[in-house]
Amino acid sequence: MPEVPLARAAVFRVFVYVFIIIDVLTISGDVIAHGWTPEFYQPLWLARVLHIPAVGVLGAQLLLAAIIVFSLLAAAGIIQRISGWAVAISFGAWMFYTQGYGYVAHDHMALVIAAFVLPTIGPARFRDVATTSARAGWALRVVQISVVLTYFYSVLMKWVASGNITHWANGAVIIWALMRRGAEWSKPFLEVPGLLIAAQWATLVFEFLSPVALFLKGRWLYAVVAFFCLFHLMTYLALGIHFLPTVICWAAFLPLEKLVPKRFTGTRTA
Amino acid sequence: MDEKKRRLLARQDPAAEGSTAGRSVGGRAHSENTGAGSPKPPTRVKPLSKLGIGWRVVVPAAALVVLTCGQFLNTNDFFPLGSLTQYATAKDLNGTVGSTCIAAQFPGEDEPRRLGFNAATVGIERGDVESQLDRVIAHPELMQSMADSYVRLHPLEPKPETMILCRTTTQLKNGLSVGEPEETTLATWEVR
Numbered sequence: 256m257p258e259v260p261l262a263r264a265a266v267f268r269v270f271v272y273v274f275i276i277i278d279v280l281t282i283s284g285d286v287i288a289h290g291w292t293p294e295f296y297q298p299l300w301l302a303r304v305l306h307i308p309a310v311g312v313l314g315a316q317l318l319l320a321a322i323i324v325f326s327l328l329a330a331a332g333i334i335q336r337i338s339g340w341a342v343a344i345s346f347g348a349w350m351f352y353t354q355g356y357g358y359v360a361h362d363h364m365a366l367v368i369a370a371f372v373l374p375t376i377g378p379a380r381f382r383d384v385a386t387t388s389a390r391a392g393w394a395l396r397v398v399q400i401s402v403v404l405t406y407f408y409s410v411l412m413k414w415v416a417s418g419n420i421t422h423w424a425n426g427a428v429i430i431w432a433l434m435r436r437g438a439e440w441s442k443p444f445l446e447v448p449g450l451l452i453a454a455q456w457a458t459l460v461f462e463f464l465s466p467v468a469l470f471l472k473g474r475w476l477y478a479v480v481a482f483f484c485l486f487h488l489m490t491y492l493a494l495g496i497h498f499l500p501t502v503i504c505w506a507a508f509l510p511l512e513k514l515v516p517k518r519f520t521g522t523r524t525a
Numbered sequence: 526m527d528e529k530k531r532r533l534l535a536r537q538d539p540a541a542e543g544s545t546a547g548r549s550v551g552g553r554a555h556s557e558n559t560g561a562g563s564p565k566p567p568t569r570v571k572p573l574s575k576l577g578i579g580w581r582v583v584v585p586a587a588a589l590v591v592l593t594c595g596q597f598l599n600t601n602d603f604f605p606l607g608s609l610t611q612y613a614t615a616k617d618l619n620g621t622v623g624s625t626c627i628a629a630q631f632p633g634e635d636e637p638r639r640l641g642f643n644a645a646t647v648g649i650e651r652g653d654v655e656s657q658l659d660r661v662i663a664h665p666e667l668m669q670s671m672a673d674s675y676v677r678l679h680p681l682e683p684k685p686e687t688m689i690l691c692r693t694t695t696q697l698k699n700g701l702s703v704g705e706p707e708e709t710t711l712a713t714w715e716v717r
Contacts, residue, residue, distance in 0.1 A: 288674065292670045294670045297656075301604075386569070388570045
């Protein structure tokens with residue numbers, strides 16, 4: 256098992272739990288509205304197994320309040336295991352209610368997995384810069400693998416769904432997306448389909464190569480993380496698709512303990 | 526108790542911490558801090574038990590199997606380990622681009638008015654309805670809840686008389702749109 260400083264896990268935990276609050280209030284904030292449309296509820300497999308009923312408006316509001324409170328506790332490192340598991344369970348239920356109405360967005364895969372593996376680390380403090388942990392190493396590695404599989408398996412899915420991967424790459428997917436939800440500034444690109452087809456091939460290539468990130472270090476790793484973040488920034492500006500829940504999990508690749516101010520770590524400067 | 530003792534010891538060894546803070550870059554603090562120039566190795570928490578290692582190997586492996594099956598079975602049912610279907614289906618350069626829309630006829634207005642197809646307007650997103658479009662067309666009474674949501678979310682607006690599920694279709698030729706988008710009505714519902 257890889258070992259990483261516990262401080263890295265402590266910082267990543269703050270990233271994830273703060274983002275979960277933002278997520279439930281904005282990106283996946285449709286759960287409250289879903290309380291008005293229970294007829295559209297199409298429970299996912301696990302929700303069916305657990306007999307989780309459609310959510311009502313009051314139930315959604317209570318769940319939202321619980322997620323925010325538990326996330327604040329977990330981000331602050333208060334009763335870490337309990338608050339972490341409480342976030343995992345309540346956020347998992349929230350996901351059933353945002354994804355269980357027909358359309359399932361796969362940008363939340365790594366974030367949901369992060370919510371479930373973080374509590375397994377146990378206590379982790381900012382001052383634990385010099386303390387390495389296999390538990391933390393395992394949890395962050397699982398998040399890293401989830402992130403790259405979000406891209407790598409999407410290539411597999413394109414192959415499965417299209418029958419022939421070249422049909423996807425030479426097709427009109429980006430044209431289709433731009434026509435349905437493209438920003439005004441990006442509409443002129445519809446006049447140059449060849450460029451959009453080239454962009455599809457490029458997307459396919461870097462999604463296929465994404466597992467390389469698991470084996471890089473230093474500047475090369477930073478470059479790959481920056482590249483994927485810029486890619487998502489571009490798709491957000493062009494199509495309104497941000498993939499932020501996955502973007503935030505790219506932080507699991509970084510030496511986040513460097514962000515901890517020296518006064519928290521108790522270290523001396525030379 | 527041991528955990529507290531360990532932390533106390535770690536805090537009382539600022540030299541070791543300082544060296545680690547300055548050198549821990551690549552994710553393997555242990556190996557990186559036992560090299561030359563680093564007199565003290567970092568503190569390690571209690572190693573994992575065999576059981577701890579076992580489930581940490583078995584659970585991700587099982588999840589990977591489920592995720593892989595999700596792709597080949599092309600199902601989202603195993604979320605968060607379902608198929609990664611967003612934008613995964615190939616589109617024909619000479620095919621059509623369809624977009625589902627929702628409109629409502631309001632009292633005193635001559636023409637139906639297009640509504641935002643999102644949770645803030647009708648209680649549900651366009652993508653959700655498109656994912657169960659056949660069901661909605663077969664059971665247009667499902668649009669009653671969209672009308673009810675609209676009324677609840679817009680208490681100062683008039684109540685719609687009719688909900689109209691529609692679709693705009695644009696023809697492509699070699700990836701370029703040709704002609705004007707065609708609008709068709711998929712289903713209507715008289716609001717109760």
